[in-house]
Amino acid sequence: MLLATLARPAHAATQPSGELAQRLQQTMAGLDFGDVIDTTPPGSALARAIAAQPESESGRPKNAPALKAAAGTTIHQQPQVDVTVIELDKKGRPVSSGTVLMSPQYKNGVVVPVDRNLRTTAVRYRLWDDTQWDANGGQGTIDTVPGRENAPIDYMEPYPASIIKLTVGFGILQLVDKGVIKLSDTYAYTPTKPSDRCEGATTRTIGEYFDRMITISDNGATCSLIKVMHEHGGVDWLNQRFQDLGLDMLQLKGTDPANGDWSPQVTMSSLDTAKLLMLLNGVSGTAWTAPNGKPVTSDVLSRSSREYFLKELGDQGWNNVLSTTNYCGYTYPTQGMPQRISQRWIGPDGTVTVNEDPTDGKYLYPVQPCQDAAQVTFAHKTGLTAVAAGDAGIVHSLPGQAKRDYIIVAFSNLGWRYQDTNRPNPGVQPAVNRTEKFAKLGRAMDQYEAQR
Secondary structure (H helix, E strand, O other), X not given: OOOOOOOOOOOOOOOOOOXXXXXXXXXXXXXXXXXXXXXXXXXXXXXXXXXXXXXOOOOOOOOOOOOOHHHOEEOOOOOOEEEEEEEXXXXXXXXXXXXXXXXXXXXXXXXXXXOOXXXXXXXXEEOOOHHHHHHOOOOOOOEOOOOOOOOOEEEEOXXXXXXXXXXXXXXXXXXXXXOOOOOOOEEXXXXXXXXXXXXXXXXXXXXXXXXXXXXXXXXXXXXXXXXXXXXXXXXXXXXXXXXXOOOOOOEOOOOOOOOOOOOXXXXXXXXXXHHHHHHHHOOOXXXXXXXXXXXXXXXXXXXXXXXXXHHHHHOOOOOOOOEOHHHOOOOOOOXXXXXXXXXXXXXXXXXXXXXXXXXXXXXOXXXXXXXXXXXXXXXXXXXXXXXXXXXXXXXXEXXXXXXXXXXXXXXXXXXXXXXXXXXXXXXXXXXOOOOOHHHHHHHHHHHHHHOO
């Protein structure tokens, strides 16, 4: 098995080579991601019906066909799961890292080798395609990064779903830093083409759109901000900026300037997403050296923009993937990373409601017991579609808790189409819209980091 080399600048503290990567691989292999029910087996009419459904962080879109586990079968092959963990020192510098890819070709996970710049050329990344994953043994056919034909690992990267909003946020704040726009500017979103994902005409400040995009994962707000970027030449510039920084897999491609909608051409990898989050978190000195030989630092965004972005990520309402504090008191899913969530979503009765609609994003039980037991903060962004589920964020220990500072990112194709075999009957408890295996992963890796 390939071992990850240490991904750290020469001045960073040392760790045993590959220890984190091997622990991550062992943890993922032990979670048995292939033990889930596919409620819409490949080729079924239902599978075709849900293919066109828009993203919905709160769960299955209201106009989507009903899914019944009884009509499903065990998933027919090992799912795609891409996870990266980067450990940080007290100055935000990378100490060690681990990236593991899982697929039908790598059923127990394969560790990705990275160099001292946290970069890999060992993976031939392919663009996600639902049909190819179902019918072609999980093998993709379209390269997303050129020049990787001879790479030893061939991997179709899962669709990032709403985690792509991290790249939109970065692009908007680049425009803010350049003085092109202000967060306080009022913007009238007037799409000239209809879109199922984007909403109709709206008028809000840039900051209000940004807040809705990150904290409740509002697709309409995201479309509005992508349209803002197009109107200022920011989308093409942003894609080139990511390439210049050595973040090859961060690609906001196929967006529509008429309405700000995006396409399946957008890509992210867990490794490059983790590196972007490391810059947002703040790095003392050089984070890594870009392919053009230039040092990459946290100055890619101003301090005020980074602080704003981190606050928004800390207020993110959907704490239900690697962390599960929103589900406090539920018998399922299991407890994930012990995160203290934002008070913003906790009502007078102590329960969490994320959206304006109390029937959409309303959780059952008071979360204070989990708040009291929390050990970490988690500034993060989740993503969910029928065939995508993930989480990406920055973890810091709370005062008095075991010290740990790290970044964790997980992408997968295990969206709301798939259910755990042990998920309770919705008649007993409201249905959870994704597998609890990511909660187990978040808990296991946090316990590992707490013991280091």
